[in-house]
Amino acid sequence: EVQLVESGGGLVQPGGSLRLSCAASGFTFSDHYMDWVRQAPGKGLEWVGQIRNEVNRYTTEYAASVKGRFTISRDDSKNSLYLQMNSLKTEDTAVYYCVRGTYGAFDIWGQGTMVTVSS
């Protein structure tokens, strides 16, 4: 079964850091671009960033709202995706989804992990 499972969410104070993980299974992880998408409570979807595959040199892109604070990485040997979040703000509170990209479409989504930034 093709699956993405996120972990690492929780409560963190403003200015703090958190690292999310995503475990992939059921497909050739190394072939795909991988993204993070978030959704604040009661709001729409917001793309966070992307990491490309080895063929494309693992290059990354980020939304302006997180650039310089968030870092996406991957470990193809572990079929894992990561999101390092630093200098967290209250507006980063959201459900964070790990997403598989296939020709620009997000065809597989994890169940999401909640990140709450609050004092």
Add this chain to the structure above:
Amino acid sequence: DIQMTQSPSSLSASVGDRVTITCRASQSISNYLNWYQQKPGKAPKLLIYAASSLQTGVPSRFSGSGSGTDFTLTISSLQPEDFATYYCQPSYTTVTFGGGTKVEI
């Protein structure tokens, strides 16, 4: 960045109705447009990719059309399980989703 304007933001419909949702891009994106369905408390699900291609397993009552800047998602006969929020998304780097359309009873 490409901006996506989705309309309406919400609509009320009945089972059996034909429902149309539109998405307009701030510049031409050819057919690089995808549609998603999200139910409360669940992750989004890909319905349509490349503007008009039905994702595997998605019922044929869903269809997509358009190219350039104007796109449409149509549900030919609304079913009870279709009450959800729908989002459009261009297949580009630095993605911006549409604002969403909530389909309510």
